[in-house]
Amino acid sequence: MTDVRVFGPWDYVVFALMLVISAGIGLFYAFTGGKQKTTKEFLMADRNMRLLPISVSILVSFISAILILGTPAEMYTAGTEYWMLAGGMSMANLLAAIIFVPMLHPLKLTSSYEYLERRFQHRAAKLVGATIMLLQQVLYMGIASYAPSTALEAVTKFPDWATIIIVGLVATFYTTLGGMKAVVWTDVFQAVVMLTGLLAVVIQGTISVGGFGEVWKLNEDWGRIKFPSFNPDPTIRHTFWNLFVGGTVGSMSTFAISQASVQRYSTLPTVRMAQLSLAMNCIGVILMVSLTCIAGVVIFAYYAQKDCDPLYAGEIQNSNQIAPYFVMEVLGYPGLPGLFVACLFSGALSSMSSSLNAAATVTWTDFLKPRFGHLSMKKQTFITKGLVAGFGVIGIAMSFMARSLGGTVLQASASFTGSASGPLLGLFILGGFFPWANWKGAVVGGIMGLSFPMWISIGSYSLDPESHTLPGPTGSCPGNITTPPPTTVTEISGISNLYTVSYMWFSSIGVATCVIVGLAVSFASGPMKPNELDKKYLIPIFDRIFCCLPDKILSKCRCGRTFEEEDEGDELDNVADHGDIKACSRKDNQVAPLETKEGLDEAYTSQSQDGAQNGGLSMKKKTKNNHMRMVTMRKMIQ
Numbered sequence: 001m002t003d004v005r006v007f008g009p010w011d012y013v014v015f016a017l018m019l020v021i022s023a024g025i026g027l028f029y030a031f032t033g034g035k036q037k038t039t040k041e042f043l044m045a046d047r048n049m050r051l052l053p054i055s056v057s058i059l060v061s062f063i064s065a066i067l068i069l070g071t072p073a074e075m076y077t078a079g080t081e082y083w084m085l086a087g088g089m090s091m092a093n094l095l096a097a098i099i100f101v102p103m104l105h106p107l108k109l110t111s112s113y114e115y116l117e118r119r120f121q122h123r124a125a126k127l128v129g130a131t132i133m134l135l136q137q138v139l140y141m142g143i144a145s146y147a148p149s150t151a152l153e154a155v156t157k158f159p160d161w162a163t164i165i166i167v168g169l170v171a172t173f174y175t176t177l178g179g180m181k182a183v184v185w186t187d188v189f190q191a192v193v194m195l196t197g198l199l200a201v202v203i204q205g206t207i208s209v210g211g212f213g214e215v216w217k218l219n220e221d222w223g224r225i226k227f228p229s230f231n232p233d234p235t236i237r238h239t240f241w242n243l244f245v246g247g248t249v250g251s252m253s254t255f256a257i258s259q260a261s262v263q264r265y266s267t268l269p270t271v272r273m274a275q276l277s278l279a280m281n282c283i284g285v286i287l288m289v290s291l292t293c294i295a296g297v298v299i300f301a302y303y304a305q306k307d308c309d310p311l312y313a314g315e316i317q318n319s320n321q322i323a324p325y326f327v328m329e330v331l332g333y334p335g336l337p338g339l340f341v342a343c344l345f346s347g348a349l350s351s352m353s354s355s356l357n358a359a360a361t362v363t364w365t366d367f368l369k370p371r372f373g374h375l376s377m378k379k380q381t382f383i384t385k386g387l388v389a390g391f392g393v394i395g396i397a398m399s400f401m402a403r404s405l406g407g408t409v410l411q412a413s414a415s416f417t418g419s420a421s422g423p424l425l426g427l428f429i430l431g432g433f434f435p436w437a438n439w440k441g442a443v444v445g446g447i448m449g450l451s452f453p454m455w456i457s458i459g460s461y462s463l464d465p466e467s468h469t470l471p472g473p474t475g476s477c478p479g480n481i482t483t484p485p486p487t488t489v490t491e492i493s494g495i496s497n498l499y500t501v502s503y504m505w506f507s508s509i510g511v512a513t514c515v516i517v518g519l520a521v522s523f524a525s526g527p528m529k530p531n532e533l534d535k536k537y538l539i540p541i542f543d544r545i546f547c548c549l550p551d552k553i554l555s556k557c558r559c560g561r562t563f564e565e566e567d568e569g570d571e572l573d574n575v576a577d578h579g580d581i582k583a584c585s586r587k588d589n590q591v592a593p594l595e596t597k598e599g600l601d602e603a604y605t606s607q608s609q610d611g612a613q614n615g616g617l618s619m620k621k622k623t624k625n626n627h628m629r630m631v632t633m634r635k636m637i638q
Helices: 007-028 039-047 050-059 065-078 080-107 113-121 125-155 162-208 212-221 239-257 260-267 271-305 319-330 336-372 377-402 409-433 439-460 494-500 504-525 543-544 553-559 570-576 595-612 617-637
Strands: 582-585 591-593
Touching: 007 162, 007 336, 039 336, 050 162, 050 260, 050 271, 050 319, 050 336, 050 553, 065 125, 065 271, 065 319, 065 336, 065 439, 080 113, 080 239, 080 260, 080 271, 080 409, 080 570, 113 162, 113 409, 113 439, 125 162, 125 319, 125 377, 125 409, 125 439, 162 212, 162 271, 162 336, 162 439, 162 543, 212 271, 239 260, 239 409, 239 504, 260 271, 260 336, 271 582, 271 595, 319 336, 336 377, 377 543, 409 439, 409 504, 439 494, 504 570, 543 553
Parallel strands: none
Antiparallel strands: 582 591
């Protein structure tokens, strides 16, 4: 076995510094500002965060150690087809900003699954969505925390069980103390660490090979430069269709309606800023996915030039260890190996802290608050912090279970979490696009949308895995070469054919199953009437995507509803749903409480004066609409 450098003192310093700073951010927000004494600050950062940190936080919540380890391993062993996923993820961000954010942000949700209860007018719909989400987050925490443990064990002989415990404890520590503010700002810090670590690998590796032109040529010579085919066969592991279309659907669930994303962009003060946070995320997605793909290409070129693949030479146990092995061999400068391991841990910490915060928020809001909401704010906050700590323990336990999954961390993550994310997106599509869907359809559709792809996902592990590893260079390898055994082609028939479907389709299968079954059950049990629903819970999908079409055509696609431009008075409807009845005076930009008749009159007078000063039909219409709402609210107060 080739002698590989081990961690030096500076590597441990860099690695420890990252952990200390992450924990320090949690301590800082525990003792500054409101000191996390209210659930509004702890869970939602007082809904007053800034655009750039939220955009970065949304990005790194899902750009984890799974991506940093798994994507270079995929490039190294199977070629560049997976790179196409960057396009699908970017498209998902744009569609999420256009379609879902304008509906979800104005609702001022704490848990995104509160939408399901309001839209379907039954608590069962919310509980189904929240339960599926908790299952998904627990699975994701386990895989995301386990991923860096294999890397650290390979390069430092540090036991993987200790790595799992460190990640779990540090993430739980700063999330419990600092709440959402700590999670967001540690995400920003960890994003810088991840970017720096990946750039170090790409730049130093390219220099070692002799330039990017040589890197690309060596990959071409060994058949690694592969473009995805347009073959529609769903059993092919990677094609244009499952990477771009399937990737778009799967990522839509992540960036549009997942608790972690909704909770973040809902902390921004306006819809426009929330949309911009996802639009800006497109740049980050392309940058981070491309860097990890290029890292894999560079690493392969380095070992192709040496004419010895450490995977075939038996110097590493699996492809997930190729990136850290390369770092220890090539990045010989003091501190650089520590920087890369810190990069891996940053990815794991950002993912786990986001999952902890999201799981605690959903558990409190959707399951516990209806029963314990009468408690004092101090006790409510104490309970939510206890939930974070409890889910931290569960996440650590799931990480130990993830050790037995086998395969690449990339595929394992996409298989199981994709199976759970599909039905969640399906529930929001069912509620937002189809006004006829009722709560019974949502419940049955959600359960079936989870069960079907999860069954396929588990079944796929019962088959002998088909090898996708391309031949590697072994001419100069010392000792015995361990080539993988030839793939045995077993005859698959009947229901087992479902298990051969590409893992990239699992989310799409969940969405389709949820929507189709949900609509069928809704119509069978008595569909809802479109005019019974408040339009703020529906999505005018054709108006938002095909806004340039004539109104004569669009009117036929609105399910019998009209979706006029929202006016300022509609904000009263949104805040009234939360028992926080306030109106904003445009004159002095101050918030006037409406708990009294005098407060109503003051707000109405200010808006009426603005209408008279600005003139125009549009302002007069808004003032009239506001007047009608003020009258209604006054009657309710009296």
